[in-house]
Amino acid sequence: MPRKRQRERMMSTTHQKTGSTWLSKAGLRPTRQRVALATLLVGDGQNRHVTAESLFEAAKKQGEAVSLATVYNTLRAFCDAGLVQEVTVDGSKSYFDTNTHDHPHFFWEEDGKLTDAPSEELVIASLPEAPEGAEIASVDVVIRLRKTAH
């Protein structure tokens, strides 16, 4: 086997291990498909924002035989297990974030891309009081961006 090829294989094995550890941490059975998707999500140790569609495309590129419905259901299972959090931007599209801590987001309207915004620069001074019989479950901050005209 050529050396470069071997190195790539080794790297992907490490990534896979990271993916399976991430699954077992949440008590999810590491099925082959789950491990493949987990590897794409967190294998390199970086946080990611994906949609079912973008993860599906990434899986296809890796030669993974998986359907969009399976990717969607798997992301839902990851979400239920607390491995990812769902960020709803416009109601029609769900983004899944591997960073499960509270943090604000930038939404790039033209590219449909979601990225993290610096949390230390966000200050919420006060919130409206929850109506009688309700409490605030969470506050999502999505800052929508559009390109400036030159």
Ligand SMILES: [Zn+2]
């Ligand atoms: Zn995020």
